[in-house]
Amino acid sequence: MxxxxxxxxxxxxxxxxxxxxxxxxxxxxxxxxxxxxxxxxxxxxxxxxxxxxxxxxxxxxxxxxxxxxxxxxxxxxxxxxxxxxxxxxxxxxxxxxxxxxxxxxxxxxxxxxxxxxxxxxxxxxxxxxxxxxxxxxxxxxxxxxxxxxxxxxxxxxxxxxxxxxxxxxxxxxxxxxxxxxxxxxxxxxxxxxxxxxxxxxxxxxxxxxxxxxxxxQEERRRYVTYQNKKYMFLVKEELDKNILNPPSIKQLTTIAGMGATKLRQCFKGTFGITMDEYVRQEKMKEAMRLLSNDDLNIKNIAAAVGYKNSSQLIANFKKVHGFTPNEFRKLFGL
The missing domain is CATH 2.60.120.10 (Jelly Rolls)
Incomplete structure (x- = not known):
């Protein structure tokens, strides 16, 4: 009710x-x-x-x-x-x-x-x-x-x-x-x-x-059926469960019941970005949250979001947000 x-x-x-x-x-x-x-x-x-x-x-x-x-x-x-x-x-x-x-x-x-x-x-x-x-x-x-x-x-x-x-x-x-x-x-x-x-x-x-x-026009070329969209939301839900350590493409193709190429096309057609871009954006959102804690250094944050070194974090953070982690901290006085 x-x-x-x-x-x-x-x-x-x-x-x-x-x-x-x-x-x-x-x-x-x-x-x-x-x-x-x-x-x-x-x-x-x-x-x-x-x-x-x-x-x-x-x-x-x-x-x-x-x-x-x-x-x-x-x-x-x-x-x-x-x-x-x-x-x-x-x-x-x-x-x-x-x-x-x-x-x-x-x-x-x-x-x-x-x-x-x-x-x-x-x-x-x-x-x-x-x-x-x-x-x-x-x-x-x-x-x-x-x-x-x-x-x-x-x-x-x-x-x-x-x-x-x-x-x-x-x-x-x-x-x-x-x-x-x-x-x-x-x-x-x-x-x-x-x-x-x-x-x-x-x-x-x-x-x-x-x-x-x-x-x-790009969306029309990659039109996704209603049934495919339902599977894409299941795929996204699975990604969101552990976005910092996402499931493999093989696991996701099993959920979606389609090949890897079609899965990638349908995901982008449904959400407007590739799966890799989505995972990167979500990781960088988490990185931004962690950067708000000034007790953590860049190396620790990089490891927390699944990167081997801080250089990978810095490059991906700037690609997603348009500024570096240090610039973000300076912007908010951290």
């Missing part, structure tokens, strides 16, 4: 995730410029961390294990959008007159200010996501004195296409927001600047269609 809460005129514009946190029974802790909402102890290590840089903008990172599904009903009166980068778990969007959307890993968008909608947070797996509540008023204030492409109107987000806000650099931006929230020490202007960067990247993708349409 789903837990329900009727929400009339919900107040995300002013309070962000506070009402969701109350529905989950969270306690509130202030950490510098970030608010941490901690779920009750029976949920294990479960929390939402949120920054509120200015009116109409909230940035949230969630790491939540639920004991039963939760339905959150939203009735937001202000025009804007909820952008959510899903990493793990089952989240479903229910909008009037539309088919239910079960969110796959990637970035998703829901418009606000038009009609109520629901978000279902399932209990089948831990839910990990980073999201942005971004309202039109914040955009207008932020861009008021900026030189923006004259042909583009941000209020016209009906035309935004999935591929326009799912490019690799935007996915990396969400990862950077996630770690900034978890460290809870960067100035609030950092989040505003990152959202400005997000808008600039979307302007690029809207104006230069070739940039993202070439990715769609």
């Amino acid at each position: 789903l837990e329900r809460k009727i929400a009339v005129g919900t107040n995300e514009y002013l309070t962000g995730s506070a009402e969701l946190a109350a529905q989950l029974g969270c306690t509130k802790i202030n950490q510098n410029n970030v608010v941490e909402y901690c779920l009750p102890p029976e949920h294990g290590d479960s929390w939402l961390m949120e920054a509120h840089p200015s009116a109409g903008l909230f940035v949230t990172n969630a790491y939540v294990t639920l004991l039963k599904p939760v339905v959150r009903e939203y009735d937001i009166r202000q025009n804007g959008r909820w952008l959510c980068s899903v990493t793990n778990g089952v989240i479903t969007i229910l909008e009037p007159g539309k088919k239910a959307r079960r969110l796959q890993p990637g970035i998703h968008l829901v418009q606000t200010g038009r009609q109520p909608f629901k978000i279902v947070f399932d209990a089948d797996a831990p839910i990990w996501f980073t999201s942005i509540w971004l309202f039109d008023e914040w955009i207008h204030v932020h861009l008021r004195d900026k030189s923006v492409e004259p042909s583009y109107n941000f209020a016209d987000y009906d035309g935004w296409q999935f591929a326009q806000y799912n490019t690799p650099d935007i996915l990396l931006l969400f990862e950077q927001l996630k770690y900034a929230l978890r460290i809870a020490s960067v100035p609030l202007m950092y989040y505003e600047n990152k959202i400005g960067e997000l808008l600039a990247l979307i302007i690029r993708n809207v104006r230069y269609e070739w940039f993202w349409k070439r990715q769609l």
Whole structure:
């Protein structure tokens, strides 16, 4: 039985995730410029961390294990959008007159200010996501004195296409927001600047269609059937069980019931990156978490994530994140 809460005129514009946190029974802790909402102890290590840089903008990172599904009903009166980068778990969007959307890993968008909608947070797996509540008023204030492409109107987000806000650099931006929230020490202007960067990247993708349409063309060439996709999620689940020491390609082909070449093609067609790239990215996420602990040196972290020496870690970390481990530590004063 789903837990329900009727929400009339919900107040995300002013309070962000506070009402969701109350529905989950969270306690509130202030950490510098970030608010941490901690779920009750029976949920294990479960929390939402949120920054509120200015009116109409909230940035949230969630790491939540639920004991039963939760339905959150939203009735937001202000025009804007909820952008959510899903990493793990089952989240479903229910909008009037539309088919239910079960969110796959990637970035998703829901418009606000038009009609109520629901978000279902399932209990089948831990839910990990980073999201942005971004309202039109914040955009207008932020861009008021900026030189923006004259042909583009941000209020016209009906035309935004999935591929326009799912490019690799935007996915990396969400990862950077996630770690900034978890460290809870960067100035609030950092989040505003990152959202400005997000808008600039979307302007690029809207104006230069070739940039993202070439990715769609590549996806069509490597179309993956629904049945194959189901097996790819099983493969990903197996990888995630021990990403630092992943199973062999032979073990994965047995799970997927296909040859190695087809497995690699289907994995990239489903998730947009190769298996090797996925494993490398996940290892570098863990490396970034370990780098937040200044008691560990680079050599120890390299060994912890499965590399023989620190040079391999440094090269792969820079390839994934765009900067070296030492530069990351300096950035956050570690």
